[in-house]
């Protein structure tokens with residue numbers, strides 16, 4: 001196969017949104033087809049791929065999962081290998097994740113592992129969520145492809161390359177998407193009294209939603225409500241009949257999630273009354289928290305402590321979401337943050353992970369899996 005840097009750059013150029021990863025799947029299948037096939041079984045599911053590598057003397061099956069989708073972000077890196085899909089970008093590092101997963105398939109295809117290894121190329125992590133339906137499919141059609149333990153990584157721009165940061169127990173938040181549609185009465189910009197202006201209603205709603213975090217959630221607990229997108233109206237001199245807010249809710253437990261949703265609904269009812277409009281709420285897709293198995297997370301940390309070029313770091317939990325949580329709900333395992341040493345954070349149009357992370361993490365994960 002080509003060098004990891006080249007693979008990452010080629011994948012970086014073709015980011016696709018969840019369940020539309022057709023070119024990505026084709027690219028990955030072509031790379032896998034170039035490898036020795038003796039120990040491999042390759043299965044596709046929607047735009048995802050599952051590769052089983054049969055071990056030489058297996059007592060268990062180890063899973064490794066990568067996500068494969070990109071984000072609807074217009075890239076601003078000016079890199080020569082920037083996205084050729086103008087509307088999309090690998091701004092969450094899934095190009096790096098896939099490259100490392102391919103490197104693992106290559107390493108195990110050439111040098112057979114003793115345990116069985118299954119590598120999952122999972123679609124739609126950013127949305128609407130591929131892990132849960134992929135697991136449902138595995139359970140109903142291919143239970144033999146469910147591992148005994150499973151691991152994954154996510155790049156972390158804020159840590160130096162070589163950092164392996166994780167923790168036993170809760171690592172990432174419960175998430176719920178949030179879509180709110182407001183309907184009022186449009187009309188002439190000069191006659192506001194004859195209309196129900198949804199731009200003003202939506203602006204008020206956004207401000208009130210933030211009071212849920214500051215006034216309703218216990219200050220010793222954590223929650224986030226982010227409205228990432230707001231649309232309203234049609235043109236500058238027409239009062240907006242419709243507005244739409246698109247966002248996400250993050251909490252560290254299901255009870256707080258229910259509390260936040262209850263308050264969102266109450267505040268929306270208040271906005272309906274005060275702005276004489278109607279509001280509908282859609283919670284979109286929800287992700288179960290990422291809860292690391294204690295033994296598996298500690299095994300990763302201990303292995304990293306001894307591994308040349310890696311630094312183990314016991315990190316705190318964060319409000320990020322990850323549908324890998326659905327795998328961990330059913331199968332013992334752990335996810336770690338892999339340092340990517342980058343000025344810009346995840347979901348930023350200028351994200352440029354340090355490519356040295358590719359070989360270090362591919363090597364670390366390969367040796368870690370061989371040690372199990």
Ligand SMILES: CC(=O)N[C@@H](CCC[C@H](N)C(=O)O)C(=O)O
Nearest residue numbers: 126127175176177248320321322
């Ligand atoms: C690692 C990461 O950035 N994951 C996403 C997951 C998004 C889930 C869903 N679409 C939502 O927005 O709630 C994240 O934004 O944390």
